[in-house]
Amino acid sequence: MVYLVLALVAGLAAVERKGFLQAMLSRPIALGPLVGWALGDLNGGLFVAAPLELFWLGAVNLGAALPVHEALGATAITGGAVLAGRALGTGVAPEIAVLAVLLCAPIALLGRRADRLVEAWNERLALHAEAALAHHELRAAVRVNLMGLVLPFGIAAALAPAGAALAASVVPAVLRAVPGAAAPLRLGFFAFAGLACASGAKALRAKDSPRIFVTALGVALVAAFAAGRLHA
Amino acid sequence: MSAPRVPRATLARVFWRCLFLQAAWNRRGMQNLGFAYAIDPALRALYPEPARREEALARHLGFFNCHPYMAAAIVGGAIHHEERVAAGAEPGAQPARYKQTLQGPLAALGDGFFWTALRPFFGALAALGALLAGWPAIVAAILVYNAIHLWLRVRLFLAGYAKGDGVVGEIARLGLPVAADRLRAAGSALCGIAAALVIAAAAGQGGIPAGALTALAALAGLAALTHGARLFPAAYAAALFGAAVAAAAGRLHGVG
Numbered sequence: 001m002v003y004l005v006l007a008l009v010a011g012l013a014a015v016e017r018k019g020f021l022q023a024m025l026s027r028p029i030a031l032g033p034l035v036g037w038a039l040g041d042l043n044g045g046l047f048v049a050a051p052l053e054l055f056w057l058g059a060v061n062l063g064a065a066l067p068v069h070e071a072l073g074a075t076a077i078t079g080g081a082v083l084a085g086r087a088l089g090t091g092v093a094p095e096i097a098v099l100a101v102l103l104c105a106p107i108a109l110l111g112r113r114a115d116r117l118v119e120a121w122n123e124r125l126a127l128h129a130e131a132a133l134a135h136h137e138l139r140a141a142v143r144v145n146l147m148g149l150v151l152p153f154g155i156a157a158a159l160a161p162a163g164a165a166l167a168a169s170v171v172p173a174v175l176r177a178v179p180g181a182a183a184p185l186r187l188g189f190f191a192f193a194g195l196a197c198a199s200g201a202k203a204l205r206a207k208d209s210p211r212i213f214v215t216a217l218g219v220a221l222v223a224a225f226a227a228g229r230l231h232a
Numbered sequence: 233m234s235a236p237r238v239p240r241a242t243l244a245r246v247f248w249r250c251l252f253l254q255a256a257w258n259r260r261g262m263q264n265l266g267f268a269y270a271i272d273p274a275l276r277a278l279y280p281e282p283a284r285r286e287e288a289l290a291r292h293l294g295f296f297n298c299h300p301y302m303a304a305a306i307v308g309g310a311i312h313h314e315e316r317v318a319a320g321a322e323p324g325a326q327p328a329r330y331k332q333t334l335q336g337p338l339a340a341l342g343d344g345f346f347w348t349a350l351r352p353f354f355g356a357l358a359a360l361g362a363l364l365a366g367w368p369a370i371v372a373a374i375l376v377y378n379a380i381h382l383w384l385r386v387r388l389f390l391a392g393y394a395k396g397d398g399v400v401g402e403i404a405r406l407g408l409p410v411a412a413d414r415l416r417a418a419g420s421a422l423c424g425i426a427a428a429l430v431i432a433a434a435a436g437q438g439g440i441p442a443g444a445l446t447a448l449a450a451l452a453g454l455a456a457l458t459h460g461a462r463l464f465p466a467a468y469a470a471a472l473f474g475a476a477v478a479a480a481a482g483r484l485h486g487v488g
Binding site for chain 1: 251252254255256257258259260261262264265266268269272282285286289290293297300301339343347348349351352353354355356358359360362363366367370373374377378381382413416417419420421422423424425426427428429430431432433434437438442445446447448449450451453454455457458463464466467468470471472473474475476477478479482
């Protein structure tokens with residue numbers, strides 16, 4: 001049942017991402033909590049949402065260029081982390097999240113390849129529309145547009161649960177087999193999250209992005225230190 | 233005879249269909265199927281004769297590619313021109329000419345404002361909000377983003393419909409490039425603040441060395457990405473380097 005829910009969320013996100021609306025509902029920051037909530041662990045989904053959003057902040061569809069499929073990657077990672085956390089009885093912890101990222105992030109690259117297939121399939125739809133118009137079937141020529149939503153839905157609905165299932169089986173096995181790996185992996189997660197913030201700043205392409213990023217980081221750290229959030 | 237007008241309900245339907253502009257994006261005609269799908273209700277209202285409607289639909293099945301939000305202005309403007317074509321005030325080629333002229337510039341403007349400034353800014357804002365206040369901050373950020381995006385989309389559609397070629401002046405008045413520069417700078421600052429929170433969280437869990445290592449990952453990552461490093465290898469390197477250093481430090485302290 002959980003995989004069915006995951007398939008549905010992934011499919012709808014894939015449609016929203018390009019074919020319909022594009023209202024940020026398929027961004028990792030929205031999908032993380034949504035997937036977590038759908039699988040019964042809102043906080044687990046929330047935990048991975050922010051780093052994933054910043055990591056993939058630059059995944060945008062500019063012209064004919066295809067970005068990685070961040071919605072697919074985020075759904076698989078969140079689903080895998082939540083299910084692995086449930087299997088281990090700990091909820092989504094940093095060591096679980098980082099393993100889910102390492103295992104499932106390539107699915108976003110796979111999603112980009114799938115998007116190329118979708119484009120090729122849509123080319124056939126375009127030919128179909130032209131043929132319908134040539135046969136004076138105007139309604140058919142127009143309606144064919146909606147057929148383009150089917151394949152992205154199906155691909156995401158198949159790949160996201162597969163990725164989550166992989167993480168849900170591998171992550172608990174690794175952490176049970178090597179319990180000592182949990183502490184180092186925890187730091188691995190924070191290192192990934194730090195890099196994700198840098199990736200966000202890079203994606204924004206501001207003229208002085210590195211300087212602004214470093215200045216803001218420094219000022220916020222000093223403020224956090226002053227507020228007693230850092231342990232001396 | 234008065235010029236034919238597209239009813240308001242039909243305009244609303246066309247706008248709704250604009251949201252499906254990229255449903256069947258393809259390399260042959262790009263958003264051509266989406267454009268024809270969107271404008272079809274207006275063509276049905278303007279051309280009761282099947283032959284004229286077919287002719288009109290054929291010109292909208294031609295190549296079209298624009299930013300999906302900015303395209304609303306072109307769909308509205310194309311209806312404006314189709315009304316004039318239906319009234320005999322313009323040649324049939326005019327709507328296609330209008331689309332060809334505007335699609336490139338508006339695509340560049342839309343990509344530069346919405347995709348590389350407004351949406352990433354709100355993504356960074358939502359991420360920072362999630363770190364500080366949880367899911368309500370995400371909901372708030374997404375609601376504000378969509379209020380802005382949908383308002384602009386509706387406004388561009390109506391301006392295109394009302395003014396036709398005059399929509400260019402309307403868009404220029406929005407000052408999108410200047411706003412984009414400010415949003416990009418503000419978004420970079422939000423990412424820096426988010427990095428500070430991550431560093432603080434790492435330090436909270438693993439002490440100052442963990443915080444320092446996270447800061448190193450952020451700063452070295454930024455330097456590497458700015459100098460052309462690829463994102464995925466950098467992410468794997470950061471996560472594995474962090475874990476390896478922590479494992480080595482644990483061994484040194486006899487707790488690994």
